[in-house]
Amino acid sequence: MTEFSLEDIKAMRKDGSLKAALRCQIADGKRRRQPAAPAPAPRPSGHTVGAWPAGSQPPGPLPTQPPGAWMAALQRHRDGTQTGTTCECPGCHTPTQEDR
Numbered sequence: 001m002t003e004f005s006l007e008d009i010k011a012m013r014k015d016g017s018l019k020a021a022l023r024c025q026i027a028d029g030k031r032r033r034q035p036a037a038p039a040p041a042p043r044p045s046g047h048t049v050g051a052w053p054a055g056s057q058p059p060g061p062l063p064t065q066p067p068g069a070w071m072a073a074l075q076r077h078r079d080g081t082q083t084g085t086t087c088e089c090p091g092c093h094t095p096t097q098e099d100r
Contacts, residue, residue, distance in 0.1 A: 004021070
């Protein structure tokens with residue numbers, strides 16, 4: 001890259017070639033610039049988005065229960081939580097005053 005001294009710039013400005021000299025320097029810089037290296041391709045994760053994992057299958061249909069059985073189970077759960085006793089649902093606990 002050529003460095004211009006103050007006297008060179010004054011002389012180029014006087015004879016009107018400063019603009020051409022600066023454009024030439026810019027063009028040389030663009031020509032020397034290396035293109036950016038392409039980003040490496042991402043490694044496959046083995047996971048296909050939205051698909052079931054390899055070697056598995058979607059679950060079958062839900063077991064059918066008569067509507068009365070669902071309502072009876074819900075009523076047993078409600079009765080147990082209102083009286084302060086635990087119901088037979090897995091994960092239920094005896095409600096405390098803070099729970100009510």
